[in-house]
Amino acid sequence: MDSAEQEAFEATIAADSTIEPRDWMPEEYRRTLIRQIAQHAHSEIIGMQPEGNWIGRAPTLARKAILLAKVQDEAGHGLYLYAAAETLGVSRDDLERRLLDGRQKYSSIFNYPTLTWADVGAIGWLVDGAAIVNQVPLCRCSYGPYARAMIRICKEESFHQRQGFDILYTLTRGTDEQRAMAQDAVDRWWYPSLAMFGPPDAISTHTERSMAWRIKRFSNDHLRQKFVDMIVPQAEVLGVRLPDPALRFNAKTGHWEFTPPDYDELFAVISGRGPANRQRLTHRRTAYEEGAWVREAAVAYAAKAAARAASQSSGTAGPPRAPAVPDEVA
């Protein structure tokens, strides 16, 4: 390691500037980012499943169109993030394989099932809400491509949270049955959403170094508190009860006190023992395998079109050709 390079890296971090792809960086900084960005990308991709489950059963055409747009955004988020990870010298194919064979993780939250339509509302409101709290500070992360991807993502996330809130708001203004359905969804998604912020600071392994490198700006517990403070007043407007008897406002600190999530459950779900882990990965593997012929056909078509174009330009000049567009996507 060249100490001048190390110094330049540290000076850039200290100046609150960004590290860019071709800059020198410590191997551990690179590895940490690859792991974090890949895990984040995988979460966006796997995260399409719980909500995708309801696209065909949305109660109205408008709700269906909105949910479709939301899930499409999540696909986009995954792709922005894979692209950011690739600037660190890994390939998307390789990351995808690491997800499929279980070497890389994704957020524990997506291993819970979506049992009713109200779950789609609870996910938008709580899960996307927690994602926003987690992600806004990442817009100022020290790695340029990651920070830029996060800016795009955060712009799109606020629509996600609002559409979820809107679903619940409509339900809580409906029949007794609909209100009960909304409450049941909130009861089931509250603690898993709190767990999205990760283990408590006292046992969080990478926090300190990530904060020194400005990959992370705030600790898990700080962000979890911020989330609770944001959600409690919104729950009041919705007319749903958060399932925590210990929830109370502390006038001295200005924060809401709450019962932390069950971290043993979090670790169990992360290590593969959640209610839907098997289903999520199996679905993803099947989609990957069944899509193989499309990827191969597109490459074969591109090669054929390129060969045709080459032989045409070397032969006698014919009439100008329109750009090649495969019929099935035209």
Added chain:
Amino acid sequence: MSWPLWEVFVRPGRGLAHTHVGSLHAPDAEMALRHARDLYTRRGEGVSIWVVPAAAITASSPDEKDPFFAPAADKIYRHPTFYPVPEGVEQL
């Protein structure tokens, strides 16, 4: 089987230059354009898109940043503030 990497540039509006927005994988230029539309302009972010094979881009090296850009720094006479303006001269 992996598709080649493309860099995507979007012109946010008339009168503005294309700006790099990110990258994507696609089998050919036509599909790269279609993917770029779906990925980077879902909310009217642009009026025109360029896709460029990432392999076709030649970049300066960050290692030689100082010598490479030095000729720009030592020609202060390229900036208008280099020239004293006598009092009373306006709109120069």
